[in-house]
Amino acid sequence: xxxxxxxxxxxxxxxxxxxxxxxxxxxxxxxxxxxxxxxxxxxxxxxxxxxxxxxxxxxxxxxxxxxxxxxxxxxxxxxxxxxxxxxxxxxxxxxxxxxxxxxxxxxxxxxxxxxxxxxxxxxxxxxxxxxxxxxxxxxxxxxxxxxxx
Amino acid sequence: xxxxxxxxxxxxxxxxxxxxxxxxxxxxxxxxxxxxxxxxxxxxxxxxxxxxxxxxxxxxxxxxxxxxxxxxxxxxxxxxxxxxxxxxxxxxxxxxxxxxxxxxxxxxxxxxxxxxxxxxxxxxxxxxxxxxxxxxxxxxxxxxxxxxxxxxxxxxxxxxxxxxxxxxxxxxxxxxxxxxxxxxxxxxxxxxxxxxxxxxxxxxxxxxxxxxxxxxxxxxxxxxxxxxxxxxxxxxxxxxxxxxxxxxxxxxxxxxxxxxxxxxxxxxxxxxxxxxxxxxxxxxxxxxxxxxxxxxxxxxxxxxxxxxxxxxxxxxxxxxxxxxxxxxxxxxxxxxxxxxxxxxxxxxxxxxxxxxxxxxxxxxxxxxxxxxxxxxxxxxxxxxxxxxxxxxxxxxxxxxxxxxxxxxxxxxxxxxxxxxxxxxx
Numbered sequence: 060x061x062x063x064x065x066x067x068x069x070x071x072x073x074x075x076x077x078x079x080x081x082x083x084x085x086x087x088x089x090x091x092x093x094x095x096x097x098x099x100x101x102x103x104x105x106x107x108x109x110x111x112x113x114x115x116x117x118x119x120x121x122x123x124x125x126x127x128x129x130x131x132x133x134x135x136x137x138x139x140x141x142x143x144x145x146x147x148x149x150x151x152x153x154x155x156x157x158x159x160x161x162x163x164x165x166x167x168x169x170x171x172x173x174x175x176x177x178x179x180x181x182x183x184x185x186x187x188x189x190x191x192x193x194x195x196x197x198x199x200x201x202x203x204x205x206x207x208x
Numbered sequence: 209x210x211x212x213x214x215x216x217x218x219x220x221x222x223x224x225x226x227x228x229x230x231x232x233x234x235x236x237x238x239x240x241x242x243x244x245x246x247x248x249x250x251x252x253x254x255x256x257x258x259x260x261x262x263x264x265x266x267x268x269x270x271x272x273x274x275x276x277x278x279x280x281x282x283x284x285x286x287x288x289x290x291x292x293x294x295x296x297x298x299x300x301x302x303x304x305x306x307x308x309x310x311x312x313x314x315x316x317x318x319x320x321x322x323x324x325x326x327x328x329x330x331x332x333x334x335x336x337x338x339x340x341x342x343x344x345x346x347x348x349x350x351x352x353x354x355x356x357x358x359x360x361x362x363x364x365x366x367x368x369x370x371x372x373x374x375x376x377x378x379x380x381x382x383x384x385x386x387x388x389x390x391x392x393x394x395x396x397x398x399x400x401x402x403x404x405x406x407x408x409x410x411x412x413x414x415x416x417x418x419x420x421x422x423x424x425x426x427x428x429x430x431x432x433x434x435x436x437x438x439x440x441x442x443x444x445x446x447x448x449x450x451x452x453x454x455x456x457x458x459x460x461x462x463x464x465x466x467x468x469x470x471x472x473x474x475x476x477x478x479x480x481x482x483x484x485x486x487x488x489x490x491x492x493x494x495x496x497x498x499x500x501x502x503x504x505x506x507x508x509x510x511x512x513x514x515x516x517x518x519x520x521x522x523x524x525x526x527x528x529x530x531x532x533x534x535x536x537x538x539x540x541x542x543x544x545x546x547x548x549x550x551x552x553x554x555x556x557x558x559x560x561x562x563x564x565x566x567x568x569x570x571x572x573x574x575x576x577x578x579x580x581x582x583x584x585x586x587x588x589x590x591x592x593x594x595x596x597x598x599x600x601x602x603x604x605x606x607x608x609x610x611x612x613x614x615x616x617x618x619x620x621x622x623x624x625x626x627x628x629x630x631x632x633x
Binding site for chain 1: 248250251254259260264267268269502503506507529530531532533536538540542584585586587588589591592595596611613614615616
């Protein structure tokens, strides 16, 4: 499957990916409203920095996904067509079992309204996830790689 | 091939999925003494609080049995296994023959022999029917206060639901602190303070000596210290033990739970066990024991299913882990959280005024356990390091820093685990 890959050599830690991720998952999909009015979405990726090194990391959509095994509600599931690991937020009760088992630490908690696990959905419906589309340095790419399902 | 699975919860269903992935034709029968399609046991407190409705309890969805061609025998108890004849006997006399049998019978609540324990209004709380009876009793008798006996995970999640329903709850805990099986003293104290702030009374080193009733119904509890507390309901949540009653007379070896090998086979041919009833390998203490948690039930069930269907796979071991949020205070505890022996190093952040406590337990450079209270974000990074046995000596000072993340992990681990699936570092 197509996944998002980070190229650390080009990432300058500008966090535009985070801005666009939050906006995409906001109610209005408007940057200003998302940040100034709604405050409802949380980033579904994590920008990590250490000195001059940085990269963004989000769900790896593992073949053997521990978050799906740990889910007590059936919310965390794999889309049978795209193979993406997705959280059905209507089913989620915010028990955080997935947060506890994700070895990449890339499932966020959204407690702004109903408590739900918030994770990368590859911007379902978009051709290219917004973090990738809006990275000014092409430090995030969305592609199929050999050896990766 | 006839597969029979006794137990309709997550270990059993995980085995069903594994069997079906390898054997499209074999006949699969799931037997359950509960009259329901599979529902999520951990959700019963959410259901009681009204946060999850009936439909949402069925986490596998309505099509599971049809899609995987499973015969579900729900509402009939399996009462005996004849391992020579290879059949399971149901309570109504029906015999169900098997070629491969999985015991995924879970746990049963421990009920102390209490005087007055048979009054109406005394409940255990592990099944959906328990929650239904509790809801009915609460409404019918206009209960205002409840005594929960046992300050473990089930007791406190039940407490949370009852408080959310507007009830006054008193928790009795025999040990000197709540959550003593998964937390250390500091974490227990934080949760105690937090719950007291929410109006919950917690009495430790105390328990119910006798249940007092009037007209056949519970009206209070006599405590060990001689005091009497009145209440409209008692919930017994002392603990759960592996439900091994079906092994009687079969020759299946048991300790507290059913002994299994790394393929989840019991000591009797063609009989497997998985989930809370099985004693599988604990990779942190290098011994076998029952660890009654959902993710390991899924894992054990899958291993059993693959092997039952003629595949070959081994259980790599597991360790305890729990994520429990109570009244908005999230907590995660993984592995060895409160070591009694020496040789362990403790790193911690403790801010009781903010209800924040983060503790890392290491030995020989490797993380063996963590407790997070109040701040659990990215907890899985630590679970991964424990699972993979990664030496973190070089980054030990970073572990509890705010910016700790994948970027701080040892380079070798990164290359191995992170670069492969996607981050070029």
